[in-house]
Amino acid sequence: MQSENLLHINLAHADEAAKRLDIELTDRFFADLEQEEISGGDVHARIIVKASAGNIYKVSISVEGQVIVPCDRCLDPLTIDIEASDTVNIKDGDEEDGDAAEMLYTIKGTSDFDLSWIVYEIIETSLPIQRVHPDGECNSEMLSYITKEEPEQD
Secondary structure: OOHHHOOEEEHHHOOOOOOEEEEEEOHHHHHHOOOOOOOEEEEEEEEEEEEEOOOEEEEEEEEEEEEEEEOOOOOOEEEEEEEEEEEEEEEOOOHHHOOOOOEEEOOOOOOEEEOHHHHHHHHHHOOOOOOOOOOOOOOHHHHHHHOOOOOOOO
């Protein structure tokens, strides 16, 4: 998960640095994650970090844009509009000290946190269950294999 450190945040400096990050995620972001569901896209991600008591950081993530996935029917690329948001809580500390099941933790000894996979999951879960081209736009050659008519019997 290289992705040019676009989504690495330093929680220790959340109050000092810009609390709001606006990041453009392109085809490279999806390729760097080494996943097979989304082949590319152009997504705007807005991340807002707010520090609270107990070394807990509330990170609000919203995404909007388009991603490219294979069509469930013909397997050709299909562009889907997405819009989603979620909030995660990240604690600066060791998971063994964990006090909540829905808490994420930084790596011990560092306050850096990589949000890449979390942002990807927000995008992926916003996709519709069935992903197909509108009627008449699927690859007709591929559809001919699926809808092959059986010969009539006398």
